[in-house]
Amino acid sequence: MNNHRKYLRDIDVIDFMSRPDQFSLFSDNRRALVRLDIAWRGYWHALYDPCPSLLDFSGDQDGFNIFRPFMRWGSERKICFGWPLHLWVIIWLQENEMLNSSNSEIILSELAGAAAARWAISDRTEALGIAIYRGIKQNWTVGWKCRAVDLQREIQEIEIGADLSPEDDIPSYFLIFDNKISVFPGWSRIL
Amino acid sequence: MCNGSIGINFTGGQSYSSIMSLIDEGHIDYVELLIDNFLHLNPTEIAKKFPCPVAFHIMQSRFLERGEEELKYISSRITQMSEAFQPLYISDHIALFEHNGTNFYQLAEINYAIGSIYFDKIRRWQDMLGHTLYLENYPSLLDGSYEAPTFFEHISKKTECNVLFDISNAVCASRNTGADIDDWKNVISKTLHYHVAGYTPAPSDNNILIDSHSEQISSETEIFIDRYADLFFRENTTITYERDGNFDYDLIVEDLNSLRLKSKNQSVYNEQS
Ligand SMILES: [Fe+2]
Numbered sequence: 001m002n003n004h005r006k007y008l009r010d011i012d013v014i015d016f017m018s019r020p021d022q023f024s025l026f027s028d029n030r031r032a033l034v035r036l037d038i039a040w041r042g043y044w045h046a047l048y049d050p051c052p053s054l055l056d057f058s059g060d061q062d063g064f065n066i067f068r069p070f071m072r073w074g075s076e077r078k079i080c081f082g083w084p085l086h087l088w089v090i091i092w093l094q095e096n097e098m099l100n101s102s103n104s105e106i107i108l109s110e111l112a113g114a115a116a117a118r119w120a121i122s123d124r125t126e127a128l129g130i131a132i133y134r135g136i137k138q139n140w141t142v143g144w145k146c147r148a149v150d151l152q153r154e155i156q157e158i159e160i161g162a163d164l165s166p167e168d169d170i171p172s173y174f175l176i177f178d179n180k181i182s183v184f185p186g187w188s189r190i191l
Numbered sequence: 192m193c194n195g196s197i198g199i200n201f202t203g204g205q206s207y208s209s210i211m212s213l214i215d216e217g218h219i220d221y222v223e224l225l226i227d228n229f230l231h232l233n234p235t236e237i238a239k240k241f242p243c244p245v246a247f248h249i250m251q252s253r254f255l256e257r258g259e260e261e262l263k264y265i266s267s268r269i270t271q272m273s274e275a276f277q278p279l280y281i282s283d284h285i286a287l288f289e290h291n292g293t294n295f296y297q298l299a300e301i302n303y304a305i306g307s308i309y310f311d312k313i314r315r316w317q318d319m320l321g322h323t324l325y326l327e328n329y330p331s332l333l334d335g336s337y338e339a340p341t342f343f344e345h346i347s348k349k350t351e352c353n354v355l356f357d358i359s360n361a362v363c364a365s366r367n368t369g370a371d372i373d374d375w376k377n378v379i380s381k382t383l384h385y386h387v388a389g390y391t392p393a394p395s396d397n398n399i400l401i402d403s404h405s406e407q408i409s410s411e412t413e414i415f416i417d418r419y420a421d422l423f424f425r426e427n428t429t430i431t432y433e434r435d436g437n438f439d440y441d442l443i444v445e446d447l448n449s450l451r452l453k454s455k456n457q458s459v460y461n462e463q464s
Pocket of ligand 1: 360386
């Protein structure tokens with residue numbers, strides 16, 4: 001046991017992993033800062049790796065113009081930063097009126113695709129797929145868990161013949177328990 | 192399976208054809224399936240695609256955090272898979288995936304100092320699986336590393352689970368914090384199942400190592416394996432090589448050959464003595 005310096009465990013820094021404004025509390029402990037930096041980068045990569053257009057759109061190389069205010073907003077709103085992470089980004093972009101007719105199509109497509117992909121690799125229920133309303137009427141993003149062990153997950157965009165948009169028009173989803181969408185069970189809100 | 196069987200991890204379809212080649216060319220003896228990625232699939236269909244011995248590794252049971260009903264569903268599927276495959280071992284992570292409702296994208300280390308509060312959950316999860324559970328040690332960045340070996344020895348006694356000892360995680364933890372890597376000796380001698388992989392310097396500090404699974408096995412890890420070769424390559428042991436990034440077939444074969452050579456050398460040594 002090392003008794004000669006301040007003893008610090010993961011559990012001591014865990015409250016601050018999504019709070020870079022608080023990192024300076026640990027300025028006397030190099031390893032704690034590296035630990036927090038790694039946690040923080042985890043969110044950055046989760047956000048931008050599947051969404052190069054969002055990184056372009058942020059207007060700076062580090063993507064901080066979107067990343068920092070979004071993370072602060074998400075922490076204050078106590079979002080879980082789970083699979084719907086990118087759907088929350090859509091809500092944040094909408095609230096900040098940052099989407100317009102020239103940029104929204106590709107960004108919404110990427111964000112909803114990223115959410116569907118993360119759901120497909122992280123969900124542990126018996127559901128086989130997910131349908132996501134991303135704010136485009138009559139066009140849904142659909143994600144499928146791998147259909148065989150040697151295949152990868154699939155992400156599609158499908159045209160819907162009717163307007164089944166959620167009432168409040170915000171990103172929503174439903175789970176699919178079959179190999180195809182055969183029923184529309186109604187939309188669920190993201191948590 | 193014999194002394195020091197060598198395997199590789201399999202997480203999803205993108206590496207399937209390479210893994211099949213590694214089997215066909217005799218570089219590996221078994222495949223460690225990240226089984227919870229495939230719970231929605233039919234076990235018989237999976238078995239047809241893996242005509243070799245398999246082990247199960249679980250990534251996202253989140254058994255410390257998840258509610259009873261969800262754990263029951265996950266364990267019932269793993270049990271069905273286990274009946275179809277008779278896996279060499281079933282292993283899982285004991286780590287924190289979230290805190291106060293916020294998910295992490297890098298797992299956090301549990302607090303070993305209050306370790307006994309985890310015992311009931313470990314026992315419950317192991318009972319649900321109906322199989323000895325091998326829990327993996329964490330690649331510490333902070334001072335939990337000093338308490339980890341004692342904690343893992345202790346849970347084995349208290350819960351009858353065992354340890355999936357990740358060799359390179361222990362090397363990372365020791366390098367990062369100064370904890371004595373030889374404190375793991377009792378754990379190493381009591382388990383049969385090991386992981387090994389490459390690690391990477393942290394982006395903000397080259398002196399801190401992250402368990403990345405995207406590099407070759409380091410020379411420091413090689414030296415550590417050699418030092419305890421009599422334990423790592425004894426009867427019925429397995430060493431799973433983990434590779435998730437920079438999936439270069441030839442480089443992977445180099446590492447697998449190096450592990451195989453160590454295993455053979457130990458067998459020869461055992462025969463001679
Ligand atoms: Fe591992």
